[in-house]
Every structure is written in C-alpha cells, then in structure tokens.
Amino acid sequence: MSNTLLELSHISYRYPDGSIGLDDCSLRIARGSRNVLIGANGSGKTTLFQHSNGLLRAQAGVVRYDGKEINYGRAGLRDLRGKVGMVFQNPDHQLFSASVQEDVSFGPLNLGLDMATVRQRVASSLQTVGMTEHADKAVHNLSFGQKKRVCIAGVLAMEPELLVLDEPMAGLDHAMQKELMAVLDGLHQRGITLLLATHNIDFAYRWAEHIHLMAAGRCTASLNAAELGEHATALTAVGLPLPEVIKLHRGLVERGMVPATPAPRCANSLLGLLTTLNIAKEIP
Helix, strand or coil, rough: CCCEEEEEEEEEEEEECEEEEEEEEEEECCCCCCEEEEEECCCCCCHHHHHHHCCCCCEEEEEEECECCCCCHHHHHHHHHHEEEEECCCCCCCCCEEEEEEEHHHHHHCCCCCHHHHHHHHHHHHHHHHHHHHHCCCCHHHHHHHHHHHHHHHCCCCCCCEEEEEECCCCCCCCHHHHHHHHHHHHHCEEEEEEEEEEHHHHHHHHHEEEEEEECCCCEEEEHHHHHHCCCCHHHHCCCCCCCCHHHHHHHHHCCCCCCCCCCCHHHHHHHHHHCCCHHHHCC
C-alpha cells in the first residue's frame, strides 16, 4: 500500500475560454494526513480539486490515486468518486433532494447498495455531523451551516478514503466553524484523509499537517506545517504573510521571555506557554 494516496503529476488544464486552470501542477497527498491548499482567488484550488475525483480531465500530465492512473471510463470514475468525496463551497450547488435523508441516500443508492445498508450509512453519516434530528426536514429550510453538514454527510455515506472540501469555512460564523472543525477532526481520527482549501493562513498553521501553496495554476510549495516559520519567502511569493502567532512568538523570544522551541501553533498554545512560565500575569 502506497503512502501517497493522491498524486497530480505535471497537470495542465485550460478552460474553453482559454483561461488557465492548472499549469504544470504537481501535488502529493499522504494517506491519513490533514492538508490545506491555500492561495488567492483564481490560483487554481477549485480546478485542482475537480481533477482529484475526475470532474475535470487533465489535458496534460497524470492523476494517480493509490498509485494507479485514474480510469476515466464510467466504472473507473464511479469507483474513484466512491473513494474521493468532494464538498463544494456553496452547498446549494450540491443539495438537490427534497429532504435531508433523501439527499444523503442518493450516493449509496447509486452504488447499488441494498436498502438496509443504505439506511445504516445514512443514519451513521447524519450522526457523525450532528444532523440526526433533522433527517426528515426539507433541505430548503436548513441554515447555511446545516446545509454544509448535510453535504458532508452525503459524501460520508459513500465511505470515502479522501475528503476534499472547497472553502468549508466560507459563510460560517465562528460557532459554526468550530462545530465543523470538530466534525473534521473526528473524521481524521477515523483514518479519513482530509484536503481543504482556505484563505486563512492562521487556521492553516493551527490545523494542518501539510500546507500546499497555490499561485497561477501551480502548486509552488508543499510544506510541513510545523516548519512554516522557516518558509517566509515561499509565503511572500504567493502573497501570504506569516501566521500572527509566529510573529508574536518571535517577538517574545527576542525579548528573552519565552524559549524558541517548541513553537506554539495558535494563540491558545502561546497563552498556555506564557501561563506556564508565569509571564501572562506580568503582561498588561
């Protein structure tokens, strides 16, 4: 079994209007990892995602899943989309059934599963995203955040190995973002590989194991998130700043107030470090 679950090798794709979607783009996603794809609007994130499960077909280069080239025949794509689940940025582009239960059932039914298995998968998926009590509700009566969770449930009902989420935080308030992260962390603990797009470098640093930088249709760097502070130049090249916690931590290190290592990945971790060192009470 290969440790690389998804690999895009020198992928290029132009849209019918001539605009560049991907330009000699290469990316590897390790099995069981948490990944963030980050870059400006138009950098190619969504186009890359659509290549990951065969929604788009590369005009040059090769896409491999679990070491094998994607088979773009009907059976091959059906198999791939059962393993690579994609959640779009706007849930209204993904939900089309009348009720929550019907929508989540759609994928498993298309796999040809028996009704007992479909019901079990639907119930399990809705429970995972905290939407069990809404199973019989009309989709159009749900909040934006609830719709996103139903989209995730619909993908989970296919029992994917890789879950791809395009800007999952977009349109969610702080509380809903926190709830969604709890869902994703639970999925990761179950062994599902996660790949999501975001514009938030602070979130990427806090949550991801690997951060992949996108610009002009190309993955310019794939970085170990824990070492992000060493790659300011790569971030600057794609118009991204260092995470705020790195800047703050470095300022405290320069003043001799905290040790250089381990570097905290979020504000709460930094506050915990200060508290441990009895420094927090000295700061106004």
